[in-house]
Amino acid sequence: MPLFGILAVVLLSASVYLATQLRRRGSTREAVAVALAPPAVRWTKEIAGDDTPTPQARIAIVERLGLLANGWSVALLEEALDDEYDAAVREAAWRALLRARADEATSSRST
């Protein structure tokens, strides 16, 4: 009889151990998936909706915003500088903003 008791305890422990391991593996997989997904940026929302464009596409967007150099595009470039995590995109946004401000300064001198 005690043998059955010991066996039952061993079986119960094994199943608890297995369940814990499986759960842990599942959450690790989720954690890996989360780590692989690129972080979302908010500044592109007005242009591209909820889908975050690739860093290369974001560089193209900030370059065009710099060419427009008007009220809303400059505001969006400033937002990109605050929000952007990718160094190359931040650099492009900074350059575009500098150029837009230089244009603004030149034209205000000439008017």
Added chain:
Amino acid sequence: MTSVLELSPTRLARCIRVLDRGLTASPIVHLIALSFLLPESAGGSSRICSLLATCARSRRKRCERLFVRLPATIGADDLESVEDRGALVELADAIARTGDADETRLAPQSGVRIAGEIARDRVGALLPELETAPLGSVIPWILCSELLGTAIVYRASQSASLQAYRGSLLERFASLSEQSPQIFWKALARGEEPLLRERLGNVIDGLRGAAALAATA
């Protein structure tokens, strides 16, 4: 009816930059050009001037976003809203109803100007189609081409490049007017229009020349 768009140095520089880039990298460059060069005043009533400015602003806003976003495909929502169309219908109706006696004097030229003559009968003839054509169709862009000026003017110098470009736009859009909006969007997304591109290139050169003259004055 005389139409006018005054371009400040800032605005002119922006226009040249964006069109220059658009010419090599944006299939919707002709819509951008139209929205950037639409007249904002005319020798009609102040109501027409206000409607012109409203329509030009809303078209420009949409085209600026398209220029920045560079979408792979284009749809009706990208090109206009019900309100945009309503304003355009109101504008066309007001222009068509204006008589010769209603012409008012335009403000004197202050810088580089895009000038032209709006043919009221042609605008009026577009009204029925404008009211019934589905959203995103080519018809509003035919109207915008009709409204577009024909000369880039700075003091005594004029460039006629805009007239040739306007003519080509009207011809191309007319060839798409019998097609569904989807065909128009596909044509836009393809962006293969060598003659239009060449003529827009000439317009950009004309704008650049006027900007250079204004800068040295």
